[in-house]
C-alpha cells in the first residue's frame with residue numbers, strides 16, 4: 508500500500524467515523540419504500556402516498572388478451588422488465604423475512620409488504636397458466652425514443668411471454684424465487700395469500716427446470732437491456748427459496764445434485780444470483796438446518812470468500828474508490844454495493860445468533876466488524892463522502908437534482924394535465940432546472956471511481972436510479988435503524 512492510499516484510507520475512515528452518529532437510518536428507510544410507489548404502473552390505490560404520480564399503462568396486456576395492469580417500471584423509463592422486477596421483489600421479500608420485526612418497530616412493515624404485493628399481484632396476473640409467464644410489457648427501443656410521463660405514454664405496449672416452446676428458465680426461476688420469498692414474508696399476516704404464492708412458485712420452478720434456456724432467446728426485446736448470462740443460478744436460487752418456504756427436501760436434493768455451485772463470485776446482481784444462494788445455504792449450515800457435506804460446504808466457503816473480498820480481507824478484494832466506497836463499474840455501481848451490503852448484514856446477524864466469527868484470508872472478523880463496515884458504506888451512500896452528496900434522492904441537504912427519470916423530470920400530471928408528447932418531453936429532459944418531482948428514496952447509479960458525480964439527466968450511468976438498487980437496502984436500513 509502506497510503512502511498516498513494509506514493517507515486516503517485514513518481520511519475516509521475519519522470521515523466515516525465522523526458521520527456515524529448523524530445518519531437518520533429510519534428516515535432513509537421510510538424514503539426507500541416511498542420510491543417503490545413512484546415506480547408503480549397501473550391503477551394507483553387510494554392509499555398511494557406519492558401524489559405526483561397518476562394511473563398509467565391501463566391497457567397493458569390487452570394485445571394478448573390478459574390483464575397485465577400493475578407491476579413496476581424498473582428505472583428511468585416506462586418499460587416493465589420482468590427479470591429485474593422479479594429480483595427486486597425477491598430482495599424486498601428477503602429484507603422482510605430477515606428484518607420483519609425491525610420494520611415493524613419502525614412502523615414500516617405494512618409499507619414493505621405493500622411494496623412486495625405490488626409486484627407479486629402483477630406476477631400472478633402474468634402467470635395465467637403453469638407454463639406461461641409474461642416477462643415484459645413495452646419495449647426499450649420504442650420507449651427510449653420518447654421522453655414521456657408514464658401517464659402520457661403513446662409508444663407501443665406489446666406483451667412478451669415465455670412458454671414451453673419459448674422457454675426462459677432464468678426469468679421463470681427468478682420469479683419463482685420472488686414468489687417463494689414473498690410467501691414467507693406474508694405467512695404471518697396473510698396465510699391464504701402466502702399459499703397462493705407458493706403454488707405459483709412451485710409451478711414456475713418446475714417450468715424453469717423442465718424447459719431450460721435463456722429468456723432473451725424467447726423475449727428478444729429484453730436482450731439489449733437485461734441480458735441474462737445464464738439460468739443455472741436462478742434455478743438454484745429458486746430451489747433455495749422454495750426449500751426455505753416449504754421445507755421440502757426435494758429442493759435441497761436439487762441443489763446438492765447440481766454440478767456447479769458458482770465458485771467465488773465477484774458480484775451479486777439482477778443477473779447473477781449465486782451469491783444469494785450461497786449465503787442462504789451458508790446461513791442454514793450455521794444454524795444446523797443443513798448437514799455439512801462437501802457440496803454445501805463449497806457454497807458456504809464461496810459465500811464467505813465473497814464477503815471477505817467485500818470487507819477487504821479476502822484474497823481477491825473488491826476495488827474501492829479513493830474514499831473507500833466499494834467499486835465494481837462506472838455504470839450503476841451502487842446496485843452491486845446495496846446487494847453486497849444486504850448479504851453481509853444478514854450473514855453477520857446469523858454469525859451472532861450462532862456465536863460464530865468469520866475466518867477470512869486476512870484474519871478473523873467478528874459480526875460487529877461486518878456491521879461497522881456495512882454502516883460505513885451506507886453512510887457514504889447517504890452523504891458521508893467527499894462530495895457531501897447523498898446518493899439517495901431526497902435524503903439530507905444535498906442530493907441529485909437531475910435524476911435520469913421520465914416521470915420525475917416532467918411536471919406532474921396532477922399539476923398540468925395537458926399531455927406531453929413523445930418528442931415534446933425532450934424539452935423537459937434538456938432543461939437546466941432541477942426535476943420538478945423529487946424521486947424520494949431512489950438510489951442513483953452513484954459516484955465514479957474518483958468519488959465524483961455529475962448531476963445531469965444525460966448522465967444515465969450515474970444519474971439513473973433503478974428498483975434493483977434500492978430493494979436490497981430496505982432490509983439493511985431497517986437493521987441499522
Ligand SMILES: *[C@@H]1O[C@H](CO)[C@@H](O)[C@H](O)[C@H]1NC(C)=O
Pocket residue numbers: 690691694701705751752753
Ligand atoms: C407458515 O407458518 C406455518 C406455521 O408456523 C408453517 O408451518 C409454514 O411452513 C409457514 N409457511 C411459509 C411459506 O413460510
